[in-house]
Amino acid sequence: MNSPVGIDAAAFAGPHACLDLADLAAARGVDPDKFVLGLGQRRMAIASPCEDTVTLAVDAGRRALAAFDIDPAEIGTLIVGTETGVDHSKPVAVYVHELLGLDARCRTFETKHACYGAMAGLTASMDWIAAGRARGRKALVIASDIARYGLGTPGEPTQGAGAVALVVADRPRLLTVDPATIGDYTRQVMDFWRPLYSKVAFADGHYSIQCYLDALVGARADAVGEGAALLDELAACLYHVPFVKMAKKAHQRHLEIERGAPLDRDSDADRQALAASLSSRVEPWLTLNAEIGNIYTGSLFLSLIDLLRQAAERFSGRTVSLFSYGSGCGATFCLGEITGTAAQWASALDPSEDLARRYRLNIEDYERLVRDGEQADTAESLDPTSYGLSDGLFYVGTVDHQRRYVESRAER
Numbered sequence: 001m002n003s004p005v006g007i008d009a010a011a012f013a014g015p016h017a018c019l020d021l022a023d024l025a026a027a028r029g030v031d032p033d034k035f036v037l038g039l040g041q042r043r044m045a046i047a048s049p050c051e052d053t054v055t056l057a058v059d060a061g062r063r064a065l066a067a068f069d070i071d072p073a074e075i076g077t078l079i080v081g082t083e084t085g086v087d088h089s090k091p092v093a094v095y096v097h098e099l100l101g102l103d104a105r106c107r108t109f110e111t112k113h114a115c116y117g118a119m120a121g122l123t124a125s126m127d128w129i130a131a132g133r134a135r136g137r138k139a140l141v142i143a144s145d146i147a148r149y150g151l152g153t154p155g156e157p158t159q160g161a162g163a164v165a166l167v168v169a170d171r172p173r174l175l176t177v178d179p180a181t182i183g184d185y186t187r188q189v190m191d192f193w194r195p196l197y198s199k200v201a202f203a204d205g206h207y208s209i210q211c212y213l214d215a216l217v218g219a220r221a222d223a224v225g226e227g228a229a230l231l232d233e234l235a236a237c238l239y240h241v242p243f244v245k246m247a248k249k250a251h252q253r254h255l256e257i258e259r260g261a262p263l264d265r266d267s268d269a270d271r272q273a274l275a276a277s278l279s280s281r282v283e284p285w286l287t288l289n290a291e292i293g294n295i296y297t298g299s300l301f302l303s304l305i306d307l308l309r310q311a312a313e314r315f316s317g318r319t320v321s322l323f324s325y326g327s328g329c330g331a332t333f334c335l336g337e338i339t340g341t342a343a344q345w346a347s348a349l350d351p352s353e354d355l356a357r358r359y360r361l362n363i364e365d366y367e368r369l370v371r372d373g374e375q376a377d378t379a380e381s382l383d384p385t386s387y388g389l390s391d392g393l394f395y396v397g398t399v400d401h402q403r404r405y406v407e408s409r410a411e412r
Protein backbone atom coordinates (compact mmCIF):
# COMPACT_ATOMS: atom_id res chain seq x y z
CA MET A 1 0.00 0.00 0.00
CA ASN A 2 1.25 3.53 -0.84
CA SER A 3 2.06 5.77 2.12
CA PRO A 4 -0.36 8.68 2.67
CA VAL A 5 0.25 11.87 0.69
CA GLY A 6 -0.83 15.41 1.49
CA ILE A 7 0.17 18.77 2.94
CA ASP A 8 3.40 18.65 4.90
CA ALA A 9 3.95 22.39 5.47
CA ALA A 10 2.10 25.65 4.82
CA ALA A 11 2.55 29.40 5.19
CA PHE A 12 0.74 32.62 4.28
CA ALA A 13 2.36 35.87 3.16
CA GLY A 14 0.56 39.09 2.29
CA PRO A 15 1.23 42.70 1.37
CA HIS A 16 2.06 45.37 3.93
CA ALA A 17 -1.14 47.40 3.67
CA CYS A 18 -4.87 46.89 4.03
CA LEU A 19 -8.09 48.82 3.56
CA ASP A 20 -10.93 48.73 6.05
CA LEU A 21 -14.19 47.88 4.29
CA ALA A 22 -16.06 50.41 6.44
CA ASP A 23 -13.79 53.11 4.95
CA LEU A 24 -14.48 51.85 1.43
CA ALA A 25 -18.23 51.80 2.13
CA ALA A 26 -18.13 55.41 3.37
CA ALA A 27 -16.21 56.51 0.26
CA ARG A 28 -18.64 54.75 -2.10
CA GLY A 29 -21.79 55.92 -0.26
CA VAL A 30 -22.76 52.33 0.63
CA ASP A 31 -24.13 51.09 3.97
CA PRO A 32 -21.06 49.47 5.66
CA ASP A 33 -23.29 46.59 6.77
CA LYS A 34 -23.52 45.53 3.12
CA PHE A 35 -19.79 44.80 3.03
CA VAL A 36 -19.31 43.70 6.63
CA LEU A 37 -22.50 41.66 7.17
CA GLY A 38 -23.76 41.19 3.61
CA LEU A 39 -20.41 39.98 2.21
CA GLY A 40 -18.79 39.08 5.56
CA GLN A 41 -15.58 41.06 4.94
CA ARG A 42 -13.79 43.31 7.46
CA ARG A 43 -10.64 44.34 5.58
CA MET A 44 -8.84 43.59 2.36
CA ALA A 45 -5.10 43.33 1.78
CA ILE A 46 -3.86 45.81 -0.83
CA ALA A 47 -0.64 45.30 -2.79
CA SER A 48 1.54 48.27 -3.70
CA PRO A 49 3.14 48.41 -7.18
CA CYS A 50 6.35 46.93 -5.64
CA GLU A 51 4.51 43.84 -4.34
CA ASP A 52 3.49 41.42 -7.09
CA THR A 53 2.68 37.76 -7.56
CA VAL A 54 6.39 36.89 -7.55
CA THR A 55 7.31 38.74 -4.34
CA LEU A 56 4.28 37.36 -2.49
CA ALA A 57 4.99 33.80 -3.68
CA VAL A 58 8.66 34.00 -2.68
CA ASP A 59 7.74 35.36 0.75
CA ALA A 60 5.24 32.53 1.36
CA GLY A 61 7.64 29.89 0.01
CA ARG A 62 10.50 31.08 2.23
CA ARG A 63 8.25 31.08 5.28
CA ALA A 64 7.00 27.52 4.64
CA LEU A 65 10.49 26.11 4.09
CA ALA A 66 11.98 27.91 7.11
CA ALA A 67 9.15 27.24 9.58
CA PHE A 68 9.01 23.53 8.71
CA ASP A 69 12.78 23.12 8.41
CA ILE A 70 12.77 21.98 4.77
CA ASP A 71 15.97 22.26 2.73
CA PRO A 72 15.33 23.80 -0.73
CA ALA A 73 17.25 20.82 -2.16
CA GLU A 74 14.36 18.56 -1.06
CA ILE A 75 11.96 20.27 -3.52
CA GLY A 76 11.61 18.31 -6.78
CA THR A 77 8.54 20.07 -8.22
CA LEU A 78 7.52 23.73 -7.97
CA ILE A 79 4.08 24.80 -9.18
CA VAL A 80 2.74 28.35 -8.85
CA GLY A 81 -1.02 28.60 -9.28
CA THR A 82 -2.05 32.13 -10.20
CA GLU A 83 -4.62 34.24 -11.99
CA THR A 84 -2.19 37.17 -11.81
CA GLY A 85 0.73 36.16 -14.02
CA VAL A 86 3.39 38.80 -14.69
CA ASP A 87 4.23 37.73 -18.26
CA HIS A 88 2.31 36.08 -21.10
CA SER A 89 5.11 33.55 -21.57
CA LYS A 90 7.51 33.39 -18.63
CA PRO A 91 6.01 31.71 -15.56
CA VAL A 92 6.00 33.33 -12.13
CA ALA A 93 7.32 29.96 -10.95
CA VAL A 94 10.71 30.33 -12.63
CA TYR A 95 11.43 33.62 -10.82
CA VAL A 96 10.39 31.88 -7.60
CA HIS A 97 12.63 28.92 -8.42
CA GLU A 98 15.68 31.21 -8.57
CA LEU A 99 14.78 33.34 -5.56
CA LEU A 100 14.17 30.30 -3.35
CA GLY A 101 17.44 28.73 -4.49
CA LEU A 102 15.83 25.53 -5.79
CA ASP A 103 17.75 22.81 -7.61
CA ALA A 104 18.06 22.87 -11.44
CA ARG A 105 16.52 19.38 -11.49
CA CYS A 106 13.31 20.74 -9.95
CA ARG A 107 10.41 20.61 -12.46
CA THR A 108 8.87 24.10 -12.48
CA PHE A 109 5.70 25.53 -14.03
CA GLU A 110 2.70 27.82 -13.58
CA THR A 111 -0.97 26.81 -13.63
CA LYS A 112 -3.83 29.10 -14.57
CA HIS A 113 -7.55 28.55 -14.14
CA ALA A 114 -8.83 31.63 -12.25
CA CYS A 115 -8.97 30.63 -8.55
CA TYR A 116 -8.46 26.91 -9.25
CA GLY A 117 -4.74 26.85 -10.19
CA ALA A 118 -3.37 25.84 -6.79
CA MET A 119 -5.78 22.94 -6.31
CA ALA A 120 -4.73 21.78 -9.79
CA GLY A 121 -1.13 22.03 -8.55
CA LEU A 122 -1.89 20.13 -5.34
CA THR A 123 -3.53 17.19 -7.12
CA ALA A 124 -0.85 17.15 -9.86
CA SER A 125 1.88 16.97 -7.20
CA MET A 126 0.07 14.19 -5.38
CA ASP A 127 -0.04 12.28 -8.69
CA TRP A 128 3.71 12.97 -9.18
CA ILE A 129 4.44 11.45 -5.79
CA ALA A 130 2.06 8.49 -6.25
CA ALA A 131 3.62 7.71 -9.66
CA GLY A 132 7.01 7.25 -7.99
CA ARG A 133 8.58 10.25 -9.77
CA ALA A 134 9.40 12.16 -6.58
CA ARG A 135 12.19 9.79 -5.45
CA GLY A 136 11.89 11.00 -1.86
CA ARG A 137 11.58 14.68 -2.78
CA LYS A 138 8.68 17.02 -1.99
CA ALA A 139 6.61 19.37 -4.15
CA LEU A 140 6.14 23.06 -3.41
CA VAL A 141 2.79 24.45 -4.57
CA ILE A 142 2.31 28.20 -4.18
CA ALA A 143 -0.98 30.01 -4.67
CA SER A 144 -0.22 33.68 -5.31
CA ASP A 145 -2.63 36.36 -6.47
CA ILE A 146 -3.74 39.96 -6.43
CA ALA A 147 -7.51 40.23 -6.88
CA ARG A 148 -8.30 43.46 -8.73
CA TYR A 149 -11.72 44.75 -9.76
CA GLY A 150 -12.45 48.24 -11.05
CA LEU A 151 -12.99 51.16 -8.67
CA GLY A 152 -16.68 51.53 -7.85
CA THR A 153 -17.68 48.14 -9.36
CA PRO A 154 -19.65 45.52 -7.36
CA GLY A 155 -16.46 43.44 -7.22
CA GLU A 156 -14.40 46.21 -5.57
CA PRO A 157 -15.14 45.11 -1.95
CA THR A 158 -14.12 41.54 -2.87
CA GLN A 159 -10.49 42.34 -3.67
CA GLY A 160 -7.45 41.13 -1.69
CA ALA A 161 -3.88 39.94 -2.18
CA GLY A 162 -1.62 37.25 -0.80
CA ALA A 163 0.07 33.91 -1.26
CA VAL A 164 -0.18 30.52 0.43
CA ALA A 165 2.69 28.06 0.06
CA LEU A 166 2.01 24.35 0.52
CA VAL A 167 4.65 21.64 0.64
CA VAL A 168 3.22 18.35 -0.62
CA ALA A 169 4.87 15.11 0.48
CA ASP A 170 4.27 11.55 1.54
CA ARG A 171 3.76 10.99 5.27
CA PRO A 172 2.76 14.69 5.59
CA ARG A 173 2.83 16.53 8.91
CA LEU A 174 -0.44 18.49 8.52
CA LEU A 175 -3.11 16.88 6.35
CA THR A 176 -3.41 13.68 4.34
CA VAL A 177 -5.60 13.83 1.25
CA ASP A 178 -7.35 10.65 0.14
CA PRO A 179 -6.87 10.34 -3.67
CA ALA A 180 -9.90 8.07 -3.89
CA THR A 181 -12.13 10.96 -2.79
CA ILE A 182 -10.96 13.59 -5.27
CA GLY A 183 -13.86 14.62 -7.53
CA ASP A 184 -13.70 17.07 -10.44
CA TYR A 185 -16.05 19.31 -12.42
CA THR A 186 -15.50 21.44 -15.55
CA ARG A 187 -17.87 23.61 -17.58
CA GLN A 188 -17.26 26.49 -20.00
CA VAL A 189 -19.05 29.51 -18.47
CA MET A 190 -18.47 33.29 -18.65
CA ASP A 191 -18.86 34.15 -14.98
CA PHE A 192 -15.48 35.85 -14.42
CA TRP A 193 -12.65 36.54 -16.83
CA ARG A 194 -9.77 38.92 -17.44
CA PRO A 195 -8.87 39.66 -21.07
CA LEU A 196 -5.19 39.95 -21.98
CA TYR A 197 -5.46 43.74 -22.19
CA SER A 198 -6.98 44.25 -18.72
CA LYS A 199 -5.44 44.58 -15.25
CA VAL A 200 -8.87 44.25 -13.64
CA ALA A 201 -11.21 41.29 -13.79
CA PHE A 202 -14.70 41.36 -15.26
CA ALA A 203 -17.38 39.38 -13.49
CA ASP A 204 -21.03 38.53 -13.89
CA GLY A 205 -21.12 38.38 -10.11
CA HIS A 206 -24.51 36.86 -9.35
CA TYR A 207 -24.14 34.33 -12.17
CA SER A 208 -20.69 33.40 -10.77
CA ILE A 209 -22.33 32.49 -7.45
CA GLN A 210 -24.70 30.13 -9.30
CA CYS A 211 -21.81 28.61 -11.28
CA TYR A 212 -19.86 28.06 -8.04
CA LEU A 213 -22.82 26.29 -6.40
CA ASP A 214 -23.45 24.12 -9.48
CA ALA A 215 -19.76 23.16 -9.47
CA LEU A 216 -19.99 22.18 -5.78
CA VAL A 217 -22.87 19.82 -6.58
CA GLY A 218 -21.00 18.34 -9.55
CA ALA A 219 -17.57 17.94 -7.94
CA ARG A 220 -18.99 16.51 -4.72
CA ALA A 221 -21.04 13.96 -6.67
CA ASP A 222 -17.91 12.95 -8.60
CA ALA A 223 -15.96 12.62 -5.35
CA VAL A 224 -18.32 10.63 -3.16
CA GLY A 225 -21.42 9.85 -5.24
CA GLU A 226 -24.64 11.81 -5.54
CA GLY A 227 -26.55 10.41 -2.60
CA ALA A 228 -23.66 10.04 -0.12
CA ALA A 229 -24.22 11.32 3.43
CA LEU A 230 -21.02 12.96 4.61
CA LEU A 231 -21.62 15.90 6.88
CA ASP A 232 -22.06 13.95 10.10
CA GLU A 233 -18.53 12.58 9.84
CA LEU A 234 -16.91 15.90 8.84
CA ALA A 235 -15.23 17.99 11.54
CA ALA A 236 -15.04 20.98 9.18
CA CYS A 237 -16.00 22.01 5.66
CA LEU A 238 -13.59 24.31 3.83
CA TYR A 239 -14.59 26.14 0.68
CA HIS A 240 -13.18 28.55 -1.85
CA VAL A 241 -13.75 31.98 -0.24
CA PRO A 242 -14.05 34.88 -2.73
CA PHE A 243 -15.88 36.58 0.14
CA VAL A 244 -16.88 35.08 3.48
CA LYS A 245 -20.62 34.92 2.79
CA MET A 246 -19.92 32.73 -0.28
CA ALA A 247 -18.57 29.92 1.90
CA LYS A 248 -21.76 30.07 3.95
CA LYS A 249 -23.90 29.90 0.82
CA ALA A 250 -21.84 26.90 -0.27
CA HIS A 251 -22.39 25.16 3.04
CA GLN A 252 -26.13 25.73 2.83
CA ARG A 253 -26.05 24.06 -0.61
CA HIS A 254 -23.99 21.22 0.91
CA LEU A 255 -26.72 20.65 3.51
CA GLU A 256 -29.37 20.76 0.81
CA ILE A 257 -27.49 18.20 -1.29
CA GLU A 258 -27.48 15.84 1.68
CA ARG A 259 -31.13 16.21 2.51
CA GLY A 260 -32.14 16.18 -1.18
CA ALA A 261 -34.32 19.32 -0.85
CA PRO A 262 -33.88 23.07 -0.36
CA LEU A 263 -33.92 24.48 3.17
CA ASP A 264 -37.12 26.32 4.06
CA ARG A 265 -36.26 29.94 5.00
CA ASP A 266 -39.50 30.18 7.04
CA SER A 267 -38.80 27.07 9.09
CA ASP A 268 -37.21 27.64 12.53
CA ALA A 269 -35.90 24.06 12.54
CA ASP A 270 -34.18 24.52 9.16
CA ARG A 271 -32.69 27.88 10.17
CA GLN A 272 -31.36 26.39 13.42
CA ALA A 273 -29.93 23.35 11.66
CA LEU A 274 -28.07 25.60 9.20
CA ALA A 275 -26.83 27.96 11.95
CA ALA A 276 -25.56 25.04 14.06
CA SER A 277 -23.74 23.42 11.16
CA LEU A 278 -22.22 26.74 10.06
CA SER A 279 -21.02 27.64 13.54
CA SER A 280 -19.32 24.29 14.12
CA ARG A 281 -18.01 23.40 10.65
CA VAL A 282 -17.49 26.60 8.66
CA GLU A 283 -17.55 30.02 10.34
CA PRO A 284 -14.60 29.64 12.77
CA TRP A 285 -12.23 29.05 9.82
CA LEU A 286 -13.16 32.21 7.93
CA THR A 287 -11.51 34.77 10.21
CA LEU A 288 -8.33 35.16 8.14
CA ASN A 289 -10.32 35.42 4.90
CA ALA A 290 -12.41 38.20 6.48
CA GLU A 291 -9.19 40.14 7.27
CA ILE A 292 -7.36 39.52 3.99
CA GLY A 293 -10.09 39.39 1.35
CA ASN A 294 -10.07 37.36 -1.83
CA ILE A 295 -6.69 35.84 -2.66
CA TYR A 296 -8.13 33.76 -5.50
CA THR A 297 -6.03 30.53 -5.72
CA GLY A 298 -5.02 30.66 -2.05
CA SER A 299 -8.35 31.42 -0.41
CA LEU A 300 -9.35 27.80 0.30
CA PHE A 301 -5.91 27.10 1.76
CA LEU A 302 -6.01 30.26 3.88
CA SER A 303 -9.14 28.82 5.48
CA LEU A 304 -7.23 25.56 6.04
CA ILE A 305 -4.44 27.50 7.80
CA ASP A 306 -7.09 29.19 9.94
CA LEU A 307 -8.46 25.79 10.94
CA LEU A 308 -5.06 24.27 11.67
CA ARG A 309 -3.89 27.21 13.79
CA GLN A 310 -7.03 27.00 15.93
CA ALA A 311 -8.19 23.40 16.04
CA ALA A 312 -5.51 20.97 14.85
CA GLU A 313 -5.32 19.30 18.25
CA ARG A 314 -9.10 18.97 18.72
CA PHE A 315 -9.52 17.62 15.17
CA SER A 316 -6.55 15.27 15.15
CA GLY A 317 -7.53 12.20 13.08
CA ARG A 318 -10.79 13.83 11.92
CA THR A 319 -11.92 14.27 8.31
CA VAL A 320 -12.48 17.65 6.65
CA SER A 321 -13.80 18.47 3.17
CA LEU A 322 -12.08 20.88 0.78
CA PHE A 323 -13.78 22.53 -2.19
CA SER A 324 -11.85 24.60 -4.72
CA TYR A 325 -13.66 26.60 -7.43
CA GLY A 326 -12.14 28.55 -10.29
CA SER A 327 -14.38 30.60 -12.53
CA GLY A 328 -14.61 29.71 -16.14
CA CYS A 329 -14.98 27.06 -14.61
CA GLY A 330 -13.14 24.19 -12.92
CA ALA A 331 -13.60 22.68 -9.45
CA THR A 332 -12.42 19.90 -7.16
CA PHE A 333 -13.99 18.47 -4.01
CA CYS A 334 -11.94 16.16 -1.81
CA LEU A 335 -11.55 14.82 1.71
CA GLY A 336 -8.53 15.17 3.97
CA GLU A 337 -7.58 13.96 7.45
CA ILE A 338 -5.86 16.15 10.04
CA THR A 339 -2.70 14.37 11.14
CA GLY A 340 -1.68 13.61 14.71
CA THR A 341 1.33 15.94 14.34
CA ALA A 342 -0.50 18.98 12.94
CA ALA A 343 -1.06 20.58 16.36
CA GLN A 344 2.71 20.96 16.85
CA TRP A 345 2.73 23.46 13.97
CA ALA A 346 -0.26 25.58 14.99
CA SER A 347 1.77 28.61 16.09
CA ALA A 348 4.21 28.34 13.15
CA LEU A 349 1.20 28.61 10.81
CA ASP A 350 -0.41 31.60 12.51
CA PRO A 351 -0.03 34.87 10.53
CA SER A 352 -1.88 37.06 13.04
CA GLU A 353 1.20 39.02 14.21
CA ASP A 354 1.99 40.05 10.63
CA LEU A 355 -1.62 40.99 10.03
CA ALA A 356 -1.62 43.19 13.14
CA ARG A 357 1.45 45.06 11.79
CA ARG A 358 -0.21 45.98 8.48
CA TYR A 359 -0.52 49.66 7.54
CA ARG A 360 -4.17 50.80 7.33
CA LEU A 361 -4.65 52.84 4.15
CA ASN A 362 -7.00 55.77 3.87
CA ILE A 363 -9.11 55.91 0.73
CA GLU A 364 -6.83 58.45 -1.03
CA ASP A 365 -3.75 56.25 -0.47
CA TYR A 366 -5.67 53.18 -1.65
CA GLU A 367 -6.76 54.88 -4.87
CA ARG A 368 -3.19 56.12 -5.44
CA LEU A 369 -1.89 52.55 -5.13
CA VAL A 370 -4.49 51.40 -7.64
CA ARG A 371 -3.55 54.18 -10.12
CA ASP A 372 0.20 53.56 -9.69
CA GLY A 373 -0.39 49.81 -10.04
CA GLU A 374 -1.92 50.34 -13.50
CA GLN A 375 1.43 51.77 -14.72
CA ALA A 376 3.70 49.41 -12.75
CA ASP A 377 4.40 46.87 -15.51
CA THR A 378 5.97 49.54 -17.74
CA ALA A 379 7.56 51.74 -15.03
CA GLU A 380 11.36 51.77 -15.37
CA SER A 381 12.07 52.56 -11.75
CA LEU A 382 9.89 52.06 -8.70
CA ASP A 383 11.00 53.04 -5.20
CA PRO A 384 9.66 50.71 -2.47
CA THR A 385 10.32 53.36 0.21
CA SER A 386 7.82 55.71 -1.47
CA TYR A 387 5.19 53.09 -0.48
CA GLY A 388 6.56 52.74 3.06
CA LEU A 389 8.31 49.43 2.23
CA SER A 390 11.78 48.77 3.56
CA ASP A 391 12.18 45.09 4.38
CA GLY A 392 11.78 42.29 1.86
CA LEU A 393 11.85 41.37 -1.80
CA PHE A 394 10.35 44.01 -4.09
CA TYR A 395 9.56 44.56 -7.76
CA VAL A 396 11.41 47.75 -8.74
CA GLY A 397 10.52 48.22 -12.40
CA THR A 398 11.00 46.89 -15.92
CA VAL A 399 14.15 47.69 -17.91
CA ASP A 400 14.74 46.33 -21.44
CA HIS A 401 11.34 44.61 -21.06
CA GLN A 402 12.70 42.58 -18.13
CA ARG A 403 11.22 42.71 -14.64
CA ARG A 404 13.70 43.60 -11.87
CA TYR A 405 13.52 42.46 -8.26
CA VAL A 406 15.65 43.61 -5.32
CA GLU A 407 16.02 42.41 -1.75
CA SER A 408 16.10 45.30 0.68
CA ARG A 409 16.79 45.26 4.39
CA ALA A 410 15.78 48.02 6.77
CA GLU A 411 18.61 49.75 8.73
CA ARG A 412 18.46 48.46 12.30
Ligand SMILES: CC(C)(COP(=O)(O)OP(=O)(O)OC[C@H]1O[C@@H](n2cnc3c(N)ncnc32)[C@H](O)[C@@H]1OP(=O)(O)O)[C@@H](O)C(=O)NCCC(=O)NCCS
Binds near residue numbers: 033242327
Ligand atom coordinates in the same frame (compact mmCIF):
# COMPACT_ATOMS: atom_id res chain seq x y z
C1 LIG B 1 -20.57 39.14 -4.73
C2 LIG B 1 -21.17 40.24 -5.59
C3 LIG B 1 -21.94 39.59 -6.76
C4 LIG B 1 -22.16 41.08 -4.75
O1 LIG B 1 -22.66 42.07 -5.59
P1 LIG B 1 -23.76 43.19 -5.24
O2 LIG B 1 -24.84 43.07 -6.26
O3 LIG B 1 -23.11 44.50 -5.10
O4 LIG B 1 -24.29 42.81 -3.82
P2 LIG B 1 -25.71 42.25 -3.36
O5 LIG B 1 -26.77 43.24 -3.61
O6 LIG B 1 -25.92 40.87 -3.89
O7 LIG B 1 -25.45 42.19 -1.78
C5 LIG B 1 -24.54 41.27 -1.25
C6 LIG B 1 -25.13 40.69 0.04
O8 LIG B 1 -25.24 41.76 0.97
C7 LIG B 1 -26.56 41.83 1.50
N1 LIG B 1 -26.81 43.24 1.81
C8 LIG B 1 -27.00 44.25 0.95
N2 LIG B 1 -27.16 45.41 1.64
C9 LIG B 1 -27.04 45.10 2.95
C10 LIG B 1 -27.11 45.87 4.16
N3 LIG B 1 -27.31 47.17 4.13
N4 LIG B 1 -26.95 45.22 5.33
C11 LIG B 1 -26.73 43.87 5.38
N5 LIG B 1 -26.67 43.09 4.26
C12 LIG B 1 -26.81 43.71 3.07
C13 LIG B 1 -27.42 41.29 0.37
O9 LIG B 1 -28.69 40.85 0.84
C14 LIG B 1 -26.54 40.15 -0.14
O10 LIG B 1 -26.63 39.04 0.72
P3 LIG B 1 -27.31 37.66 0.18
O11 LIG B 1 -26.49 37.24 -1.00
O12 LIG B 1 -27.19 36.72 1.34
O13 LIG B 1 -28.70 38.01 -0.20
C15 LIG B 1 -20.03 41.20 -6.12
O14 LIG B 1 -19.29 41.66 -5.03
C16 LIG B 1 -19.12 40.56 -7.15
O15 LIG B 1 -19.42 40.58 -8.35
N6 LIG B 1 -17.94 40.01 -6.70
C17 LIG B 1 -16.96 39.42 -7.60
C18 LIG B 1 -17.35 38.04 -8.09
C19 LIG B 1 -17.34 36.99 -7.01
O16 LIG B 1 -16.74 37.15 -5.97
N7 LIG B 1 -18.03 35.85 -7.28
C20 LIG B 1 -18.12 34.78 -6.32
C21 LIG B 1 -18.11 33.42 -6.94
S1 LIG B 1 -16.53 33.01 -7.61
